[in-house]
Amino acid sequence: MRGHLDAARAAQAHAEGERDAAAANSTIAADEIATLRQRLDDQATEHHYQLEQRDMEYSRAITAAHTMADRAACEHRDQVSEILRTYRGQISPMHTDRQVEQHDADLHDANLTEANLTSANLTAANLTGAHLTAAKLIRTDLRGADLTGANLPQIDTITALMWSTETRWGRRDVDEIRARSVELRAGVFILNPTGQQVDTLVDH
Structure with a gap:
């Protein structure tokens, strides 16, 4: 009878050990998942920031190009006007x-x-x-x-x-x-x- 009781206690201790190990593994996995999720969130934030910066650079470049084109058009109109004034006679x-x-x-x-x-x-x-x-x-x-x-x-x-x-x-x-x-x-x-x-x- 005592042998069966000892076996039962040993089995219970083993089961509790496996439970504790599983809980520990689950905690580690959860931490790893949380770390990975945080890393992905950080990467997404950085990517979004880079896209915003790129959009701002594109916007500034387009604005600068339009400004240059407008200035060139004005200069060209002035040149044409000057040519026509020069040859008005x-x-x-x-x-x-x-x-x-x-x-x-x-x-x-x-x-x-x-x-x-x-x-x-x-x-x-x-x-x-x-x-x-x-x-x-x-x-x-x-x-x-x-x-x-x-x-x-x-x-x-x-x-x-x-x-x-x-x-x-x-x-x-x-x-x-x-x-x-x-x-x-x-x-x-x-x-x-x-x-x-x-x-x-x-x-x-």
């Missing part, structure tokens, strides 16, 4: 008393990007290598002008531009220009004429 409205006198403007390599050249008289002007991208060419007179190597706007953005057989278009496809033009008189053409101009020319 050579670039004149077409329908003025000075039309016949104003010609032969030397604008080679001039930066006239987005310049408003509406009704400008550029007869026989030297526009070789000029930058006319997005320039407003409406009723502009380019008879006899030299546009060799010039960067011109898209043809479909040009309206009622006057040119002649002496006009040198450089790299521009002359056949396309001729196809889009009507002859005003011998050797003089209107590129992309308005409907009213077409009607007038047809009537005559």
Whole structure:
């Protein structure tokens, strides 16, 4: 009988030892999990902070780029205005008393990007290598002008531009220009004429 009691006590002691070991292991595992969770939380916080810092840097860079672009645009507009002021005596409205006198403007390599050249008289002007991208060419007179190597706007953005057989278009496809033009008189053409101009020319 005593042998059974001793065995029972030994088994109970063993079970309690395993329970205590399991509890200790559980505590260790819980601590490790808590440590890992804290580490993950710290990493997530650091990553979020880095993303915020990166977003702020991107925002500052974009703002700086916009500021630089605005400043460059203003400087370019000032340059174009200065060019137009410089050649004010050579670039004149077409329908003025000075039309016949104003010609032969030397604008080679001039930066006239987005310049408003509406009704400008550029007869026989030297526009070789000029930058006319997005320039407003409406009723502009380019008879006899030299546009060799010039960067011109898209043809479909040009309206009622006057040119002649002496006009040198450089790299521009002359056949396309001729196809889009009507002859005003011998050797003089209107590129992309308005409907009213077409009607007038047809009537005559």
